[in-house]
Amino acid sequence: MIKLLGVAIVAGLFFAESDQLAIEAAHAKLFSVPELLFTVPTKPTPSACPTNIQCWTDWFDRDNPSGSGDWETLRSLRRENPGKICPEPRDMEVTTLSGLSVSAAGEVIFRNDLTDGFVCRNQDQADRMCNDYRVRFSCPPQYCGLQGTV
Ligand SMILES: [Ca+2]
Ligand SMILES: [Ca+2]
Structure with missing residues (x-):
């Protein structure tokens, strides 16, 4: 019973962590795409x-x-x-x-x-x-x- 609980906790931690990673990845994607769009036009050199x-x-x-x-x-x-x-x-x-x-x-x-x-x-x-x-x-x-x- 204690062992099962331990597995459950570890699994829970694992899922929580991967959720967090997924959210961070989603954030990164959301924010990096518009940033790319805005930085494409570069100043022309003389x-x-x-x-x-x-x-x-x-x-x-x-x-x-x-x-x-x-x-x-x-x-x-x-x-x-x-x-x-x-x-x-x-x-x-x-x-x-x-x-x-x-x-x-x-x-x-x-x-x-x-x-x-x-x-x-x-x-x-x-x-x-x-x-x-x-x-x-x-x-x-x-x-x-x-x-x-x-
Ligand atoms: Ca003249
Ligand atoms: Ca003159």
């Missing part, structure tokens, strides 16, 4: 930034036309604004400081491309100096200025 998204940098105006012309070359702009212009700009926009487009300003332009940047030489104009121009570039978001939304 190098993983999508390069298909482009926006405009700040405007750059490094020169005045009072010398030989208005020289907004990419080489000089990069040198004077380190890290502000992406290695491979998708596009370049040029306006006069008053906001006129290059064609509206109607001047003979020496350079206007993504390799050299922009140059207006006074010697190419018939009867005047060049306007003062500014340029900006289409780059990935980390290069974009405050007014850079396209």
